[in-house]
Amino acid sequence: MNIHNETILILDFGSQTTQLIARRIREQKVYCEIHPFSLAIEKIREMAPAGIVLSGGPFSVYDSDAPHSNPKILDLDIPILGICYGAQLLILQCGGQVEKAENREFGKAELQVLRTDGLFAGLETGEVHHHQVWMSHGDRVEVVPEGFETTAISAHSPHAALRHDKKPLVAVQFHPEVVHTLIGTDVLRNFIFGICDCSPDWTMHSFIETTVKAIKQLVGDQKVICALSGGVDSSVTAAIVHRAIGDQLTCIYVNNGLMRTGESEAILRFFRQTSKLNVIDVNASDFFLSELKGILEPEIKRKKIGLGFIKIFEDEAKKLGEVAFLAQGTLYPDVIESVSFRGEAPIKSHHNVGGLPEVMKLELIEPLRELFKDEVRKLGLELGLPEEAIYRQPFPGPGLGIRIMGEITRDRLEIVRQADVIVLDEMKKHGWYRKVWQSFAVLLPIQTVGVMGDGRTYEYVIAIRCVDSRDAMTADWSRVPYDILGIISTRIINEVRGVNRVVYDISSKPPSTIEWE
Numbered sequence: 001m002n003i004h005n006e007t008i009l010i011l012d013f014g015s016q017t018t019q020l021i022a023r024r025i026r027e028q029k030v031y032c033e034i035h036p037f038s039l040a041i042e043k044i045r046e047m048a049p050a051g052i053v054l055s056g057g058p059f060s061v062y063d064s065d066a067p068h069s070n071p072k073i074l075d076l077d078i079p080i081l082g083i084c085y086g087a088q089l090l091i092l093q094c095g096g097q098v099e100k101a102e103n104r105e106f107g108k109a110e111l112q113v114l115r116t117d118g119l120f121a122g123l124e125t126g127e128v129h130h131h132q133v134w135m136s137h138g139d140r141v142e143v144v145p146e147g148f149e150t151t152a153i154s155a156h157s158p159h160a161a162l163r164h165d166k167k168p169l170v171a172v173q174f175h176p177e178v179v180h181t182l183i184g185t186d187v188l189r190n191f192i193f194g195i196c197d198c199s200p201d202w203t204m205h206s207f208i209e210t211t212v213k214a215i216k217q218l219v220g221d222q223k224v225i226c227a228l229s230g231g232v233d234s235s236v237t238a239a240i241v242h243r244a245i246g247d248q249l250t251c252i253y254v255n256n257g258l259m260r261t262g263e264s265e266a267i268l269r270f271f272r273q274t275s276k277l278n279v280i281d282v283n284a285s286d287f288f289l290s291e292l293k294g295i296l297e298p299e300i301k302r303k304k305i306g307l308g309f310i311k312i313f314e315d316e317a318k319k320l321g322e323v324a325f326l327a328q329g330t331l332y333p334d335v336i337e338s339v340s341f342r343g344e345a346p347i348k349s350h351h352n353v354g355g356l357p358e359v360m361k362l363e364l365i366e367p368l369r370e371l372f373k374d375e376v377r378k379l380g381l382e383l384g385l386p387e388e389a390i391y392r393q394p395f396p397g398p399g400l401g402i403r404i405m406g407e408i409t410r411d412r413l414e415i416v417r418q419a420d421v422i423v424l425d426e427m428k429k430h431g432w433y434r435k436v437w438q439s440f441a442v443l444l445p446i447q448t449v450g451v452m453g454d455g456r457t458y459e460y461v462i463a464i465r466c467v468d469s470r471d472a473m474t475a476d477w478s479r480v481p482y483d484i485l486g487i488i489s490t491r492i493i494n495e496v497r498g499v500n501r502v503v504y505d506i507s508s509k510p511p512s513t514i515e516w517e
């Protein structure tokens with residue numbers, strides 16, 4: 001279902017920065033989608049994109065297993081921009097030659113623009129004007145194909161940018177999508193507005209209008225359910241589906257007893273009172289705690305919590321009678337069939353509502369499946385959700401269950417809850433809550449010796465974990481000032497019964513992960 005007027009198609013050749021290209025284009029209020037380089041030509045025709053971007057990639061065009069897109073796309077009369085590997089492939093397929101460069105270029109380079117129209121419209125030209133760009137290539141274009149001319153050069157790329165005289169084909173050796181390419185935004189704007197003739201009309205406002213219309217049409221007068229977790233994605237999903245179909249939507253909130261203090265109350269109150277959304281609030285703490293009794297192994301904990309959730313949710317949904325759809329907050333990074341040339345083994349079985357649609361034979365509605373996280377936040381604000389719900393740090397589906405090492409008991413839950421409140425409270429107070437990706441407490445149920453007053457203590461350890469990340473795939477420990485860590489530590493040891501030691505986790509991901517289990 002393509003509900004957008006103008007789309008830029010990005011064909012992915014496996015570059016680390018492919019998603020970045022998409023974000024930069026969307027920042028210009030033009031919709032775009034990422035597909036594998038092998039997308040069938042019929043599909044491309046059907047999609048009728050306003051332009052195509054060929055991404056970079058880790059290969060040399062002459063490698064025996066190098067990915068090649070169908071050269072017929074060059075005859076579709078759709079503007080094409082090749083970036084790095086994409087540029088080399090475009091030139092090769094048009095009859096030019098690419099070779100291993102003697103001097104590979106990695107990092108910053110100086111670009112001299114030869115023509116200030118097309119991709120470089122509005123930019124300074126000539127020898128005195130050098131533009132900082134970011135390069136990352138071993139190969140380079142050596143022979144320019146017929147019909148093409150060179151539009152920019154750099155010290156080690158005699159053809160750092162090229163264009164066709166008559167066809168809308170352009171190629172750049174550098175990466176316009178990365179911030180170190182200072183003219184990157186100009187180049188992308190020139191491509192999407194100048195060459196592809198797009199209009200900047202893909203805004204959150206227009207997104208809401210088209211999405212609401214599409215949901216209404218799909219759902220008709222049937223019923224929809226949605227699992228509300230208190231997190232950003234499910235809240236925004238519920239809000240937009242509710243905007244479309246009102247009372248036909250019922251949300252189910254399963255309290256598994258592993259939530260933080262006050263975690264979900266605020267968002268539930270908002271939905272009930274301000275938007276008059278139907279929310280069924282199920283307290284299943286006892287069920288989950290008895291399921292988890294005696295379980296120490298992280299994967300078994302995760303499985304039990306996931307299966308328990310499906311059971312409770314299904315029981316509640318049955319009470320609603322005939323339901324046709326399940327609304328789910330899947331985001332674009334989970335949908336993109338990015339070309340990955342490395343096999344990836346699952347590290348942890350993430351808990352989400354993935355198993356539900358099959359079990360319950362429901363059709364899915366995923367209104368956020370085209371959006372990146374920052375776009376979801378913008379959408380949430382536009383829909384009127386409170387800021388505190390929108391800028392909430394991610395919280396894992398299995399909740400505090402995977403932040404208590406070893407067995408989950410009520411006492412241990414109480415300890416980690418109290419410590420967690422203190423961490424978040426102090427991070428917020430000192431303006432660090434929104435600076436980091438996540439900040440939380442982990443309970444290590446090993447006891448260590450301490451001294452309080454005149455007496456010996458023998459109590460648990462709390463680990464503080466604060467990380468910086470863009471997308472949770474990689475992360476580094478946050479350099480939270482010692483003074484703030486000091487305050488957090490003192491408060492936890494003074495205020496939380498059963499803890500006499502606090503440590504700070506200084507591991508990055510990889511090789512560690514963000515959560516401890």
Ligand code: XMP
Pocket residue numbers: 348349350351352394395396397398438472473509512513514515516517
């Ligand atoms: P890890 O621990 O794998 O976590 O580095 C990466 C990010 O995912 C969150 N996380 C989860 N989120 N269900 C979720 O919805 C899960 O089962 C789950 N496990 C981890 C984690 O908090 C971090 O942001």
